[in-house]
Amino acid sequence: MMGRQRSRFMFVAEETAAGITVTPLSPACGAEISGVDLATDLAPAVVEAIRAAWQKYLVLVIRGQDLSLDDQLRFAARFGPLGERKKAPEGLRERTEGIYQTEKHTLLVSNMKVDGKPIGAFGEGDMWFHIDSGYTERPYKYTFLYGMELPSTGGNTLFSNMYMAYDELPQPLKDTIKGRKALHIHEYKRTEKVDTSGDISHSPHWFHPVAVIHPETGRRALFVDRLMTARIEGLEPAESERVLNQLWDHAENPRFVYEHVWKLKDLVMWDNRCLTHGRTWFPPSENRLLRRCTVEGGPLDG
Template sequence: MSYPLTTPLSLALQHAAQQAFQPQDGSGVSITPTGEALGAVVTGLDANRPLSAALVRRLKQALDDHHILIFKQQALGDDAFLAFSTYFGSVFRPPEDVPVLASASNDGIPPDVVPVANVEGGYTGNGELFPHIDHQWTPLPSSGSLLYALEVPGSGGDTSWYNISAAYEALSPALKARIDGLQLITYNPFLRAKGQSRPQYRRPEAEPLGPGFPHPLVRNHPSSGKKLLFLATHGEVELVGVDADEGEALIAELRAHLLLPQFRYEHRWSVGDIVYWDNQATLHSRTAFPETERRVLKRVSLAGSRPY
């Protein structure tokens, strides 16, 4: 009996397995730190070709060390992009009852490859996006994402990443002791209508914006073991069991700390860039760009585990 493949992921991986390329052993691959708060640039790698086990391990270690990897001068289709991404994990699948970006396009489940673009069928438009952690409001936030640039505007549309491991380490011992063990609820921004008021902290008099999933405010990275300040700089949140006035002031203090320039790297996109970021160890934001210009990128997000 024949069982034809029907999902984009199965088809992409079957197509990749049928290619005649020899695996890359990494001998011509360089990983060079940006010299800034985080990030390393990867050159000499072709994302269309299979990777050796040693090269995959090397890239995963580099991600733990640098939090984002910038692959330059890539040219690949959706199938190859998806196959390359899955060297680093399974594709993120949110619960059907917890909406995320692009959920509405496919019966509650976003496509494997999400168009992050200001063209028809794309998402996020051309406005500013404040520093955030993707899928933080879900029970199992994504572990990371890969974003691939196909078209970039002449100005604006730059992406910044923030090192939330370094931000935690820079806190005073007293503040570290104060926040250790606290649980944070990040409320789902997709449950608010466009243009609706978006408070930055939930007060007791406000009805909760849907169900919340508490996660540690100080998270442990599952592979590196680093402690992370797992908090976005914007969005409605609540500290569990903490007086609202105290909690709101504490969150405001921590958010101001996260925005200090020593924790930030800004990336100016070039066509062919793939940036792979650790969604567990970083925030990311975007500057606005002219609505008359096209910005077309594609994103694959990877599954994560329960924060602890």
């Protein structure tokens, strides 16, 4: 089924009036932008063309960019106020964030170490689908990730289109989640799901609608993820777990997913309000280093 669907998909490039070219990357989401140098001061028309493509394709890939930290931040700021990095508790900061997290608007994502200490966060192995800062009242609106050092294989980023996931939910499941909220929680000391039956006051957490309305498009999107969504409000624990597993399995269907295979100097940017993302395994003996910045978001309605 999936192969037949992909064989019908046409990767037709479109040149915009602003002079950039937009090429779709998958039937689910994703497009490559070419004809632009992000290290320059982009004309407003170019920024608006990128914004329009972003709203249509949800995740954009811009390859071959020579970006300093200032270049990356300047480009991201064209789309809204820069987000500040969420900090772990002081005693856990070095282990969970790394020793080189000195700029408040950026986060190094890396498995690399200096003198045995990690230089960045989210280091090794695969990573479940998640939403950046989904455990806060105001999740980041956008994320920008820049590829600086990459392993020979793996470490790909998976993006799931949560508009499509919601649209194709079976009606009984839509009825079950209608009007409900889910608890999103981040436990810094753990890599598995946290037990929410006890005291969670020490862990950052927030309740968001299970299906949110995107504030700009008006479309409804699932807003749950396997890594940080812990339970659905108003359901018994066993029922909540059953429904969440159904939602996760459904949302991670390959039909809804674009898998990005990184190249050096890729700048990948996505909308956190209608996508979840995860990571595939990569050899732990090989270096992986990416630089992340974000744009602040706001409360989400259902």
